[in-house]
Amino acid sequence: MAATLKDATAIVGIGQTPFARRLPQSEKELACRAILAALDDAGIAPGEVDAFASYTMEETDEVEVAKAIGAGDATFFSRVGYGGGGSCATIGHLAAAIATGQASVGVAWRSRKRGSGPRPWTNTAVQLPTPGQWTRPFGLLRPADEIAMLARRYMHEYGATRDHLFNVAMACRNRANENPAAIMYERPLTREMYMTSRMVSEPLCLFDNCLETDGALACVVVSAARARDCRHRPVHVHAAAQGLPSQHHGMVNYWNDDPLSGPAWTAARHLWKRADFGPQDVDTAQIYDAFTPLVPLSLEGYGFCGRGEGGAFTEGGALETGGRLPINTGGGGLSEAYVHGFNLITEGVKQLRGTSTAQVPDARTCLVTAGEGVPTSAILLRA
Amino acid sequence: MTATPTAPTPADALLAPVPDEDGAPFWEYAARGELRVQACTACGRLRFPPRPCCPHCRSFDSHWQPVDGRGRIWSYVRPHPPLLPAYAAHAPYTVVLVELADAPGIRLVGNLVASADAPLGSADPAAVRIGARVRAVFADCGGVTVPRWVPEKP
Numbered sequence: 001m002a003a004t005l006k007d008a009t010a011i012v013g014i015g016q017t018p019f020a021r022r023l024p025q026s027e028k029e030l031a032c033r034a035i036l037a038a039l040d041d042a043g044i045a046p047g048e049v050d051a052f053a054s055y056t057m058e059e060t061d062e063v064e065v066a067k068a069i070g071a072g073d074a075t076f077f078s079r080v081g082y083g084g085g086g087s088c089a090t091i092g093h094l095a096a097a098i099a100t101g102q103a104s105v106g107v108a109w110r111s112r113k114r115g116s117g118p119r120p121w122t123n124t125a126v127q128l129p130t131p132g133q134w135t136r137p138f139g140l141l142r143p144a145d146e147i148a149m150l151a152r153r154y155m156h157e158y159g160a161t162r163d164h165l166f167n168v169a170m171a172c173r174n175r176a177n178e179n180p181a182a183i184m185y186e187r188p189l190t191r192e193m194y195m196t197s198r199m200v201s202e203p204l205c206l207f208d209n210c211l212e213t214d215g216a217l218a219c220v221v222v223s224a225a226r227a228r229d230c231r232h233r234p235v236h237v238h239a240a241a242q243g244l245p246s247q248h249h250g251m252v253n254y255w256n257d258d259p260l261s262g263p264a265w266t267a268a269r270h271l272w273k274r275a276d277f278g279p280q281d282v283d284t285a286q287i288y289d290a291f292t293p294l295v296p297l298s299l300e301g302y303g304f305c306g307r308g309e310g311g312a313f314t315e316g317g318a319l320e321t322g323g324r325l326p327i328n329t330g331g332g333g334l335s336e337a338y339v340h341g342f343n344l345i346t347e348g349v350k351q352l353r354g355t356s357t358a359q360v361p362d363a364r365t366c367l368v369t370a371g372e373g374v375p376t377s378a379i380l381l382r383a
Numbered sequence: 384m385t386a387t388p389t390a391p392t393p394a395d396a397l398l399a400p401v402p403d404e405d406g407a408p409f410w411e412y413a414a415r416g417e418l419r420v421q422a423c424t425a426c427g428r429l430r431f432p433p434r435p436c437c438p439h440c441r442s443f444d445s446h447w448q449p450v451d452g453r454g455r456i457w458s459y460v461r462p463h464p465p466l467l468p469a470y471a472a473h474a475p476y477t478v479v480l481v482e483l484a485d486a487p488g489i490r491l492v493g494n495l496v497a498s499a500d501a502p503l504g505s506a507d508p509a510a511v512r513i514g515a516r517v518r519a520v521f522a523d524c525g526g527v528t529v530p531r532w533v534p535e536k537p
Contacts, residue, residue, distance in 0.1 A: 119465070122467065124398055124467070128398055128399075128400070128401040129401045129402075129403055130403040130405070130406060130432070131432060132401075133400035133401055133402055133403070133406055133410075134400075134406070134432055134491075134492055135492045136398050136400075137397065137398045137399060137400045137524060137527075137529055138478050138492050138493050138494050138529070139397075139462055139466070139470045139473075139476055139478050139494065139503065140460070140462075140478045140492055141462065141466055141467060141470060142462070142466075144462075145460050145462050145478065148460040148462075149458045149459070149460050149478070149480055150458070152458045152459060152460060152513070153457060153458035153480075153513065156458070156513045198463065199461070199463045199475070200462075200463060201460050201461065201462045201463065202460060202461035202462075202463070202475065203460075247438065249432065252492070254457075254480055254490045254492070255431055255432065255488070255489070255490060257488060
């Protein structure tokens with residue numbers, strides 16, 4: 001048995017449905033389509049699947065998926081908490097299960113109809129008790145409001161500006177303009193559009209927020225040995241980590257000693273400890289971008305720059321193709337699709353296969369992160 | 384203390400807090416116009432949000448310690464629609480995170496308003512800044528008394 005996850009498993013299949021504001025199919029059907037596409041991409045029969053991993057706010061559970069696709073007997077299934085913070089943990093859980101012999105073929109997926117459905121924050125009955133009793137009565141209603149509170153303090157403390165946030169939005173939009181599957185394909189963004197757009201929660205404007213999207217994606221994970229027989233170049237799961245910092249409190253992490261060093265810092269410590277390389281060796285990163293300020297916060301947390309330097313890091317085209325760290329090369333949640341970050345994982349796989357629509361030349365390593373601000377997760381992928 | 388059942392909030396009203404067992408005393412003291420924070424009876428450390436045991440010494444004994452209701456704005460946001468209808472009617476309004484002067488590290492989310500019963504959007508946005516001194520006042524919110532914050536007079 002492997003004592004480490006390091007390259008013991010690989011992602012060998014990826015699949016996705018179209019992304020749109022509204023799709024006619026149900027979430028269950030979209031999930032099945034994405035999973036079957038990923039299995040076909042891997043060249044693995046659905047009857048071989050024996051492990052499932054998903055994360056909360058997923059409406060389609062493993063029982064329904066397994067039954068619909070004709071999976072075999074499942075011996076491992078897990079569901080990770082905290083919505084968008086769990087995306088990368090699904091891959092980590094499957095890798096751990098397969099590396100320790102608990103299963104052999106795992107699928108992770110996300111299916112969502114956020115574009116069609118009601119916004120989750122309008123459900124007052126669910127969200128008003130703890131911890132909502134401390135925030136929602138005062139009109140801190142949406143994730144955008146909760147993150148804007150941290151963003152304002154971050155900008156005040158470190159001199160980060162709206163131009164820095166624009167740099168993030170722009171890099172994502174530029175990559176989406178190269179990706180025909182992206183919702184914002186052929187819809188360029190300009191600084192003027194950004195600076196004059198309507199406010200959502202000051203200091204965050206429309207373009208600081210992710211897209212409302214319908215769509216589904218999936219990945220197939222197997223052992224590194226099995227991966228050699230699959231259709232595509234294996235993308236190894238080099239390291240995986242989760243992060244729930246001491247005294248953390250959901251998305252309103254305002255009661256820590258230091259609310260600006262969030263879950264990314266905790267996940268990063270474990271991730272780099274388990275890796276053969278460091279931040280300086282990362283060729284491209286797919287950084288969870290439900291809101292633009294999460295990117296500078298994550299750049300600091302994962303060690304690409306020092307504390308307080310995340311804003312300045314975005315200057316000079318650093319996040320663009322050819323820059324110091326090309327990010328969110330499919331367009332990310334801001335401009336490709338917001339499917340709770342799962343498209344960042346499949347985009348990382350595309351980069352290391354060499355098939356991205358914004359390919360980083362000879363990319364060999366990729367960091368993928370899950371939601372920052374909530375208990376989070378991350379994976380390091382290696383070709 | 385047990386959780387206080389609260390009637391469903393009408394769609395056109397501001398949301399009233401739904402206290403849990405740990406948080407109920409905060410709201411009961413607020414109803415008397417008092418701002419209090421949970422404190423460990425064994426080690427004396429304050430904690431927020433309320434919870435059953437002390438994360439420092441693990442004692443389950445706690446009491447509610449009065450604080451003087453003065454603080455500084457640690458951060459703030461100005462939400463704009465789309466919002467729940469009652470909030471959209473007041474938008475943009477100012478939500479502040481106030482760090483308590485006599486309980487460093489304890490930060491309360493609230494609204495900055497011109498006076499206790501003034502509308503949600505009544506604070507002058509030009510006067511809102513990080514570090515500004517504010518003090519707690521109390522207002523009725525759907526039958527529940529909530530702390531709000533007004534600029535501290537110089």
